[in-house]
Amino acid sequence: MxxxxxxxxxxxxxxxxxxxxxxxxxxxxxxxxxxxxxxxxxxxxxxxxxxxxxxxxxxxxxxxxxxxxxxxxxxxxxxxxxxxxxxVLDRTFDFLRMHPLIERAVPVLAELRAMTGQRVDLSLPDDLSIIYAQRLQNRRETLVASLIGRRLPTWCSSGGRAMLACLPDAEVDSILHRSDRRRFTPHTVTDLAGIWEKIRAARRDGFAFTEQEWIMGEMVVAAAVTDAAERPVAAIHVAGSLADWDDRHFQLRMGPLVIEAARSISA
Amino acid sequence: MxxxxxxxxxxxxxxxxxxxxxxxxxxxxxxxxxxxxxxxxxxxxxxxxxxxxxxxxxxxxxxxxxxxxxxxxxxxxxxxxxxxxxxVLDRTFDFLRMHPLIERAVPVLAELRAMTGQRVDLSLPDDLSIIYAQRLQNRRETLVASLIGRRLPTWCSSGGRAMLACLPDAEVDSILHRSDRRRFTPHTVTDLAGIWEKIRAARRDGFAFTEQEWIMGEMVVAAAVTDAAERPVAAIHVAGSLADWDDRHFQLRMGPLVIEAARSISA
DNA sequence: CAGCGTCGTATTGTTCTGCGATACGGCCGC
DNA sequence: GCGGCCGTATCGCAGAACAATACGACGCTG
The missing domain is CATH 1.10.10.10 (Winged helix-like DNA-binding domain superfamily/Winged helix DNA-binding domain)
Structure with missing residues (x-):
């Protein structure tokens, strides 16, 4: 699996x-x-x-x-x-081509990748998981097989939390309760209070930030893309390595960029 | 379409x-x-x-x-x-994960992209078309929606010709004859003699080269990946812009790199 | 080597699933 | 208000899909 x-x-x-x-x-x-x-x-x-x-x-x-x-x-x-x-790849192509966001998002993602030099992803929500729909690698991203279609848990991923932050509290609770909140790294925040704290931070800042909660040494800044009804329909991620960045500086630099990128493809 | x-x-x-x-x-x-x-x-x-x-x-x-x-x-x-x-994306993920080549190829492609700075693709053959299975964009690749699953005609694409070059003449002829050899740009080589000339060049050089046959301003160098029986199972492409490169220099620089990359994931 | 398990493949009569003609209500616009 | 086209719902019948069964090949293992 x-x-x-x-x-x-x-x-x-x-x-x-x-x-x-x-x-x-x-x-x-x-x-x-x-x-x-x-x-x-x-x-x-x-x-x-x-x-x-x-x-x-x-x-x-x-x-x-x-x-x-x-x-x-x-x-x-x-x-x-x-x-x-x-x-199967023909169907993938159809999906990507028909999706209301993808084609609009690709140029924005490319620009974002050029500006940051980091790995940039677009993910779509599916209840308890988010699923990568588009990935632009950076130079050294080789080991982690960065494949389209990979799923990540909503509750512990940066993109997932960014999207949760756009939902009413009841829906967030529903998702968190139905999720299997297992620990993936020593830094994964698994308790409800801790996750809620992160979601509130995302609401305040406009972007979510996770640090080594999924993969050691990796941190991610993400912002949600919303539709006309302000519902989250996607998230844009920028991932960086702790080897290259101080976490505070990473947030300060990437936060505004992902917010702007997400806003530009929101309805 | x-x-x-x-x-x-x-x-x-x-x-x-x-x-x-x-x-x-x-x-x-x-x-x-x-x-x-x-x-x-x-x-x-x-x-x-x-x-x-x-x-x-x-x-x-x-x-x-x-x-x-x-x-x-x-x-x-x-x-x-x-x-x-x-x-659909779950099935895409399964396809990519189960494919005998993809996972082996991803690190090689990433390295190739880092070395060249150009767009790097992996395509798989399907009779008259080739189909992109993995794409690593370069900085400015934004306009052409570079989506997984996109098909290109075998006969006029660089990857397709690189794979044709590995097939016996009879099979090449079969594919060329069954193909709809329409013109896509003023530079598309559509006549059988001209295409055969290109294929022979690929056999001689170890890589195929196309220039503006599909998209104006774009040139592509490609080499075939073969299985244990020497049959082509994939192709690796490096695409560059005429705005950045002289065509001869592009071939001289990229040719050996794609050959080496293709060889390293061949059986 | 005989025996066993498991594989993929092929066949058949029976039954329950999927078929398609038909009908209903909602929406738009020539 | 009309005609067209949409998505939805219904239902008896034909036949498509079912599941049990059998066959030959291969790879173990005792």
């Missing part, structure tokens, strides 16, 4: 009031098969995918055969196992 | 010998609905998606309802139309 925030709650969410008349179980099974890759690393066997999707081997066989025919699944050359196919 | 290479041939390819016994039409319809976004810009209505997928409104309704429930489709806040959902 590489995407750390368990999307388990979402299944529950979806279950509650589905109109069985309109819900196609074949479609759901198909998607569950594709989601089977989230579990563990490396190509999967047919049986593994069947188990992950909670269907029998016959159903998995038909679904995988079809997906493979369509290009959404490929056979790995060496292991013979299955992995997501190239067509 | 923003992804220029028509993936029409693929439908033909898939059609030829499908085992109807194992092929689930509901799955195929579902994917066709998701592919409906490739056609035109902006959120789509239910009816538009139905038309694009060549199904009636009832089927589209059930499929879209299900996909929406699962998070693969979202309603656009302003227009009320449908667009790809956040869950």
């Amino acid at each position: 590489s995407n750390p925030t368990a999307p388990a709650a979402e299944a529950v969410r979806a279950e509650e009031s589905v109109d069985a008349r309109l819900f196609l179980q074949t479609v759901a099974r198909t998607m569950r098969v594709l989601e089977g890759f989230g579990k563990k690393q490396g190509p999967q066997s047919l049986a593994e995918l069947a188990a992950a999707a909670e269907i029998d081997k016959s159903a998995a066989q038909r679904i995988c055969y079809t997906l493979q025919t369509l290009g959404y699944l490929e056979r790995d050359a060496v292991s013979g196992g299955l992995r997501p196919g190239l067509k | 923003s992804n220029p290479t028509a993936p029409a041939a693929e439908a033909v390819r898939a059609e030829e010998s499908v085992d109807a016994r194992l092929f689930l039409q509901t799955v195929a319809r579902t994917m066709r609905v998701l592919e409906g976004f490739g056609k035109k810009q902006g959120p789509q209505s239910l009816a538009e998606l139905a038309a694009a997928a060549e199904i009636d409104k009832s089927a589209a309704q059930r499929i879209c309802y299900t996909l929406q429930t699962l998070g693969y489709l979202e309603r656009d806040a302003v227009s009320g139309g449908l667009r790809p959902g956040l869950k």
Whole structure:
């Protein structure tokens, strides 16, 4: 598991009031098969995918055969196992292209990256997680695989807290309570009071700041992008290394820049 | 339409010998609905998606309802139309994480970008197109939306030609003949003889070079990544602007670097 | 080498799922 | 107020998808 925030709650969410008349179980099974890759690393066997999707081997066989025919699944050359196919990237492209924010954001992010020289990210909220939609690396960012689609917990990420700061208290509480607030580094703030303190600071400053709460040696400044109704729809992050910056100076320099960038693509 | 290479041939390819016994039409319809976004810009209505997928409104309704429930489709806040959902990015992440090359390539690409200061891309071959799987922008790359999943024609892109150069002549001919060799800029080389000349040059030099064949003012040097059987499985690109470089110097400087980078992630 | 487990693949009759014609209410604008 | 188009809802029937089953290959392991 590489995407750390368990999307388990979402299944529950979806279950509650589905109109069985309109819900196609074949479609759901198909998607569950594709989601089977989230579990563990490396190509999967047919049986593994069947188990992950909670269907029998016959159903998995038909679904995988079809997906493979369509290009959404490929056979790995060496292991013979299955992995997501190239067509997936076509859907990624559609998502990015159709998204109301992304295209507007890309130039702003590029400029921000040029001004700061740091890694710049755009993330989108999804209840308990945020998900990276666009990433511009800096020079030395090599180790942390900076991939699109990576999820981070809302409650402990800078972007997540920036977006929480835009929500009414009740919604913040709901998210915090439903989150699995585990410790990722010795510096992760996991208690409710501490997190609320950070959120209040974000409301006051206009940006959120986290220091080594997710990765040691990394600090992040983030500001929320809002829609016409002032609801948070994205966050812009600037990440820096403690090796290069004093935390106070980092905030003073980056804070105004991310606020300005976020404001410029808000509705 | 923003992804220029028509993936029409693929439908033909898939059609030829499908085992109807194992092929689930509901799955195929579902994917066709998701592919409906490739056609035109902006959120789509239910009816538009139905038309694009060549199904009636009832089927589209059930499929879209299900996909929406699962998070693969979202309603656009302003227009009320449908667009790809956040869950798509989860599948992107799985694809990138499971791919045998990507994780190995990311550090190499980052280093290459640091050395050159130019835009660096990794693309994967898919018959008549290549598809960007990883992109590291340079400072001023802002206008051209540099999105993951973008497709380029194999025959006129630098990466595509670098990969063609690794294939036997018959396969190259097949791809060239099936391609729609339209002109994109006044400099696009569209005649078979000219393209073959470029491919032979790539075989000789170890890298391909294109100049303003896709975008005016842009030139690209690319080298192919090969697997154990010497088949091309990816290409590494370095793109530069004619405003900054003399074309000869660009080749001399970047050629050896992309070759070395490509070699270091080849099997 | 025989035996076992697990893999992917193929086949079949049955049943329940997905089909599609049809109908309803809301909204816009020629 | 009309006609068109939208999204939504309904329902009996056909047939698509189901699941149990069987087959051959491969890799263990005793």
